[in-house]
Amino acid sequence: MGSFKDVVGHKDILKYISSAVENNRVSHAYILNGERGSGKRMLANLFATTLLCESGNSEPCGKCHSCRQAESGNHPDIIRVTHEKPNSISVDDIRTQVNNTVDIKPYQGPYKVYIIPQADLMTPQAQNAILKTIEEPPAYAVFLLLTENAEMLLPTINSRCVMLKLRNIKDTLIRKYLMENLEIPDYKADMCTAFAQGNVGRAIMLANSEHFNEIREEAVQLLKHIHDMELSEIVAAVKNISVYKLEITDYLDIIMIWYRDVLLYKATKEIDKVVFKDQLQSIKEQARKSSYEGIELILESLEKAKARLKANVNFDLVMELLFLTIKEN
Structure with a gap:
C-alpha cells in the first residue's frame, strides 16, 4: 500500500x-x-x-x-x-x-x-x-x-x-520510477514508458511481463502483412492469438498505438512522438497507403472490439471482424 x-x-x-x-x-x-x-x-x-x-x-x-x-x-x-x-x-x-x-x-x-x-x-x-x-x-x-x-x-x-x-502521468516520471524503483535498464524503461501512454500501472505490468516482447512481435508481424492475408490466414491468426486471451487488452492496445503512430506520421511527418521507432519504415509505408478515414475507422473498431470482449461476445468472432476491418482499410 x-x-x-x-x-x-x-x-x-x-x-x-x-x-x-x-x-x-x-x-x-x-x-x-x-x-x-x-x-x-x-x-x-x-x-x-x-x-x-x-x-x-x-x-x-x-x-x-x-x-x-x-x-x-x-x-x-x-x-x-x-x-x-x-x-x-x-x-x-x-x-x-x-x-x-x-x-x-x-x-x-x-x-x-x-x-x-x-x-x-x-x-x-x-x-x-x-x-x-x-x-x-x-x-x-x-x-x-x-x-x-x-x-x-x-x-x-x-x-x-x-x-x-486520474490523469495521465508524464513520461519522465514513469521512466524515472521504472529505473529507480524497479531497477529496469534504460532501454527497456524507454520502451515500457512509450507503450504505457501515461499509465504507470501499465508501465509496471509491461516491465514485469515475460510475454510482452512476444505479444508485441506477434502483433507487429500481423500488422505488417494483414493486407496480403487470405481469410483462412486471418482465422488462423485469431486461433494463434487466443493463447493471449488474458492479455488481449494489451494486444489490442499495441495495435491501437501502431495506428496512432500511422495517423501521427501521416498528419505531421514527425517521428519524435512515434512509439514504434524500430518499425519506422513500415509506419511510413502504411501512412502513405492509408486514408485518414480508414485509420479512424480502425481505431473506432478497436474500441468496439474491447467493449465487445468486455461484454463476453465470442472471442473469435470479435477478433475476426476486427482483423477484416483492418485488412479492408
Missing part, C-alpha cells in the same frame, strides 16, 4: 485528500475515475488508511495499529466489495455487503470505508440499491467508487459523489 511519497503523479488528488482530512471536510462518497492501471486502488487504499490512521494527520503514519491493519488488508472498518460474476456487480452483492452492514457502527475507527472496485460494472438494480444508501448515509460512512468509465453510473450517483479524475 505504501505512503503518499510512493505515489507516482496524482499530486492534485493527494493534496485534495490531505486537505479534506485536515479540515474535517470529508465527503460521504467519491468516484475515482481512471483507466485500468492508473492507480485507483492504491489511492483508494491510501485514502481509507488516512481516514482511519490513529495519528489524525493528513496522511497515514504507517506505524499505528490501524495503519498496519490496513496495510495487511485486515482492517475491520475497510470493506472491499467483491463480486462472483466477472462482468457485473449484482444487486445481491450490494445488498449483502453494503446495505445490510452500513448501519453497524465502525468497530474501532471514526469512519467505515466502503471501497467498490469496478463500480461501473454495477447493474442498474445494484446502482439503485446503493443510491439509497448514498442519499442518506450514516455520518461515519465513506464510499469510494472506482471506475474506468464513470458515465456508466446513474446521473443521480454521479451528482452525489465527489469526482476525482
Whole structure:
C-alpha cells in the first residue's frame, strides 16, 4: 500500500485528500475515475488508511495499529466489495455487503470505508440499491467508487459523489520510477514508458511481463502483412492469438498505438512522438497507403472490439471482424 511519497503523479488528488482530512471536510462518497492501471486502488487504499490512521494527520503514519491493519488488508472498518460474476456487480452483492452492514457502527475507527472496485460494472438494480444508501448515509460512512468509465453510473450517483479524475502521468516520471524503483535498464524503461501512454500501472505490468516482447512481435508481424492475408490466414491468426486471451487488452492496445503512430506520421511527418521507432519504415509505408478515414475507422473498431470482449461476445468472432476491418482499410 505504501505512503503518499510512493505515489507516482496524482499530486492534485493527494493534496485534495490531505486537505479534506485536515479540515474535517470529508465527503460521504467519491468516484475515482481512471483507466485500468492508473492507480485507483492504491489511492483508494491510501485514502481509507488516512481516514482511519490513529495519528489524525493528513496522511497515514504507517506505524499505528490501524495503519498496519490496513496495510495487511485486515482492517475491520475497510470493506472491499467483491463480486462472483466477472462482468457485473449484482444487486445481491450490494445488498449483502453494503446495505445490510452500513448501519453497524465502525468497530474501532471514526469512519467505515466502503471501497467498490469496478463500480461501473454495477447493474442498474445494484446502482439503485446503493443510491439509497448514498442519499442518506450514516455520518461515519465513506464510499469510494472506482471506475474506468464513470458515465456508466446513474446521473443521480454521479451528482452525489465527489469526482476525482486520474490523469495521465508524464513520461519522465514513469521512466524515472521504472529505473529507480524497479531497477529496469534504460532501454527497456524507454520502451515500457512509450507503450504505457501515461499509465504507470501499465508501465509496471509491461516491465514485469515475460510475454510482452512476444505479444508485441506477434502483433507487429500481423500488422505488417494483414493486407496480403487470405481469410483462412486471418482465422488462423485469431486461433494463434487466443493463447493471449488474458492479455488481449494489451494486444489490442499495441495495435491501437501502431495506428496512432500511422495517423501521427501521416498528419505531421514527425517521428519524435512515434512509439514504434524500430518499425519506422513500415509506419511510413502504411501512412502513405492509408486514408485518414480508414485509420479512424480502425481505431473506432478497436474500441468496439474491447467493449465487445468486455461484454463476453465470442472471442473469435470479435477478433475476426476486427482483423477484416483492418485488412479492408
